[in-house]
Amino acid sequence: METRRRYRTARPLSRIQSNYRKWKDWEAGDYFIGEFIKKEDGTFQGQPSPKWHFKYLDASFTVKDKEGRPIKMDETKNFTLNSNATLNGAMEEVESGQIIEVKYEGQDSYVKDGITVTPHKVTVSLLEEDIDEDEEVTL
Numbered sequence: 001m002e003t004r005r006r007y008r009t010a011r012p013l014s015r016i017q018s019n020y021r022k023w024k025d026w027e028a029g030d031y032f033i034g035e036f037i038k039k040e041d042g043t044f045q046g047q048p049s050p051k052w053h054f055k056y057l058d059a060s061f062t063v064k065d066k067e068g069r070p071i072k073m074d075e076t077k078n079f080t081l082n083s084n085a086t087l088n089g090a091m092e093e094v095e096s097g098q099i100i101e102v103k104y105e106g107q108d109s110y111v112k113d114g115i116t117v118t119p120h121k122v123t124v125s126l127l128e129e130d131i132d133e134d135e136e137v138t139l
Contacts, residue, residue, distance in 0.1 A: 018053055018078040019063050019071055023120040028106040033058040034079055035099050049083040052091055057099065090124035099127040
């Protein structure tokens, strides 16, 4: 006779298995589209630095593992975007399950308090599906 388990999972505690790409590896024009899963709080050099977890939907670049080998990405994989001032601000308006697109625009340099700063510039857009299942799509 099989014993029935008496407990159920209240919430997972292990981290999401995810792939990511360092901002320094992005090129102007690169984009990523994903379904927002959750925010993970963290710090970098003593400053708040969240990580943003997504279900991978599409990207203009090839995701690579730590050894530089391409990873076959599809909707069963997760993707993480590291902290970025523009992204962090935009994500305050995004709820779990919503789809966003992040487009990389390169880096700008400016001087702040005598220090040259070169932030990564991105645009973030909230997306919604616009294709009717009966509609014919021409590419």
